[in-house]
Amino acid sequence: MYKSFVAIGIMATITLVGCDLNQQENIKEVSMAELSQQEELKKEEIVLDKDEVSDKAEPASSDSEGKDQNAKEKAENAERASEPETEEPGPEAEEETKSEEESKTETAPEEKTEAEGAVATEKEIEKPADMFNHYPRGQFAVDGNPGQTVENATGVFTIEKATEAGNVKVGPINIQIKNVSLVSGEVTEASIAGISGDEVRFLQVDAVLQNTSDLPIRFFFASTTIGMNGHQLTAHDMFSGRTDGDYTSTTPKNATLVYMLNETHSPSEQISNVTIDITSSPINIETEESVGTGTSINISL
Numbered sequence: 001m002y003k004s005f006v007a008i009g010i011m012a013t014i015t016l017v018g019c020d021l022n023q024q025e026n027i028k029e030v031s032m033a034e035l036s037q038q039e040e041l042k043k044e045e046i047v048l049d050k051d052e053v054s055d056k057a058e059p060a061s062s063d064s065e066g067k068d069q070n071a072k073e074k075a076e077n078a079e080r081a082s083e084p085e086t087e088e089p090g091p092e093a094e095e096e097t098k099s100e101e102e103s104k105t106e107t108a109p110e111e112k113t114e115a116e117g118a119v120a121t122e123k124e125i126e127k128p129a130d131m132f133n134h135y136p137r138g139q140f141a142v143d144g145n146p147g148q149t150v151e152n153a154t155g156v157f158t159i160e161k162a163t164e165a166g167n168v169k170v171g172p173i174n175i176q177i178k179n180v181s182l183v184s185g186e187v188t189e190a191s192i193a194g195i196s197g198d199e200v201r202f203l204q205v206d207a208v209l210q211n212t213s214d215l216p217i218r219f220f221f222a223s224t225t226i227g228m229n230g231h232q233l234t235a236h237d238m239f240s241g242r243t244d245g246d247y248t249s250t251t252p253k254n255a256t257l258v259y260m261l262n263e264t265h266s267p268s269e270q271i272s273n274v275t276i277d278i279t280s281s282p283i284n285i286e287t288e289e290s291v292g293t294g295t296s297i298n299i300s301l
Helices: 002-082 091-130 190-196
Strands: 149-151 155-163 166-170 173-187 199-211 225-228 231-234 253-261 273-278 295-300
Touching: 166 295, 173 190, 173 273, 199 225, 231 253
Parallel strands: none
Antiparallel strands: 149 155, 155 173, 166 173, 173 199, 199 253, 225 231, 225 273, 273 295
């Protein structure tokens, strides 16, 4: 019996010990659960604290931005106040401005047209001068009125008589005889004086020639002769100006012919009439046919 009681006591003791152990483990588990809950609460508190800090920071930043905006507005208001006031244009001023712009727009093309017309007119005026063959007129060529003394590189000359003969047409060649002069003078250029002599007297003929047709023409005006008091004079090759027979275009060109006189010819006071004999005939270069005949012009000096 005693052994059975002992055994029962031991078993009870073991059972009690096992219960204590189970209770301790349950207590530990409860403690661990409480610790985890506390940690989670702490985390939640930390997050809440951060949110509160951010919430506080946002109003502060918004306050600073509001202050900056206010400061800018105050500065702009101060600048506006310092600037002079300008009156805005009313409806009448706007209508006047529009009418002025419309009037400028309407007159601009007319002004442009007038300007273009002026430029075109200037070009038309310049065109004849540009479309002209200027040939050298020779060493003895002088310009002036009767009784006038002229000095040039060749010498000193006096225009004794002069006249204008006008226009004459030989076939398609129009010849404008602008001047016929009786000239005398002293040659100062030694190289020329060695050929002509120191004292000279001559007839000078100035003309402008032009082919008025589309035909290519050959015409030699330099072959023109002068009849004077029974003498037939030919142009001096050296002292006359440059000439050629090319009239293949309608471009006008000048020509100056000089007819030297000597002691065998009549004195100047006896020379009052001369005859210009244009002996050359215009030739069509393509067909080699004559398209006109020469003519004669009587001139009073």
